[in-house]
Amino acid sequence: MIRVVLADDQEMVRMGFAMILERAGDIEVVAQCRDGVEAVEAIRRECPDVALLDIRMPRLDGLEALRLVSGLTRVVIVTTFDHDEYVDRALADGASGFLLKDSGPDLLVSGVRAAAEGDALISPELTVALLERTRSAGSSRPDVPGVAELTERELDVARLVARGRTNAEIAGELFISLGTVKSHLGSIQSRLGARNRVEIAARLWESGLLP
Template identity: 85%
Template sequence: MIRVVLADDQEMVRMGFAMILDGAEDIDVVAQCADGVEAVEAIRRERPDVALLDIRMPRLNGLEVLRQVADITKVVIVTTFDHDEYVDRALALGASGFLLKDSGPQLLVSGVRAAASGDALISPQLTVRLLERTRARGVDQPVVPGFSDLTERELEVARLVAHGRTNAEIASELFISMGTVKSHLASIQTRLGARNRVEIAARVWESGHA
C-alpha cells in the first residue's frame, strides 16, 4: 500500500484529491494538511511513501516543505501554477513529479505510483518546455553515450517520452502493449544511464534526437 500525505490550503481540492487517491486500491491517504507547517509535521510523523504538495500555502510554501522533507519521502508538487521557475526549482530540490491540478485523476494516481516506485512524472504540457530550456542552456549538442545501443523501437519510445507522452499514449501510438512500453523504458534507462523518464527525455533533447 502506498501511504500518502496530502497538503493543499483549499479544502475542496484536498477532499477531491483524497477521494481520487483513496479510490485506487493501492493508495491510502494517511493525512491531509491545510498549510506547509502542518505538512512538515505530518510527513515527519507519518513517514509516508509520497507527499503531494501545493506550492502556494500559508505559513510555509510547498517548495520550502519539499526542501525540508526531501530526505524523508518522495514529493510530487501539484499546483495551478505552471511557472517555469517553479518547475525548475522543484526538480532541483529533488521533487519526484510536478503535476498541474487540471491534469486529471489518471495522471494524479500515476504520479503517486511513479514517485513511490522511484520514477518521476511531469504533466505532459510542462515536459517539452522543461526540456527545451535544458537544451537551450547547452552550447553545442554533446555526444550522449548509449544512443547507438538503442534499437529503432527504443529510440521511438524515447522520442515520445521526450515529447511528454504518457505510457498509455506511447502504447496507443506505437500499437504495442503497456507491458512492452515499460520493458522498453527499462532497457532505455539502462542503456542511457537514466534514473527515470525525465532523465530519458533530457538525454534525448541534449543529444539532438528529439
C-alpha cells in the same frame, strides 16, 4: 499499497484529490494537511511513500516544505501555477514530479505511482518548455552516450517519454502492453545512464533526435 500525505490549503481540492487517489485501489491517503507546516509534521510522523504538495500555502509553502522533507519521502508538486522558476526549483530540490491541477485524474494517479517507483513525471504541457530550457542552457551534444545503442522500438518509447506521455499512453500509441513499456524504459535508462523519465527526455533532446 502506496501511502500518501496530501497538502493543499483548499479543502475542496484536498477532498477531490483524496477521492481520486483512493479510487485507484493501490493508494491510501494517510493524512490531509492545510499548510506546509502540517505537511512536514505529517510526513515525519507517517513516513509516507509519496507526498503531494501545493506550492502556495500558509505558514510554509510547498517548495520550502519540499526542501525540508525531500530526504524523507518522494515529493510531487501539484499546483495551479506553471511558472518556469517553480518547475526548475522543485526539480533541483529533489521533486519526483510536477503536475498542474487541471492535468486530470489519470495523470495525478500516474504521478503518484511513478514517484513511488522512484521515477519522475511532469505534466506534458510543461515538459517541452523544461527540456528546451535544459538544452539551451548547455552546449549542443549530438553524440549523447547510449543513444546510438537504442533499438528502434526503444527510440519510439523514448521519443514519447520526451513528449510527456504516461506509460499507459505510450502503450496505447505503440499497441504494446504496460509491462513491455516498463521493460523498454528499464533498458533505455540503463543504456542512457538516466535515473528517470525526465532524464531520458533530456538525453533525447540533447541528441537532436527531437525537433
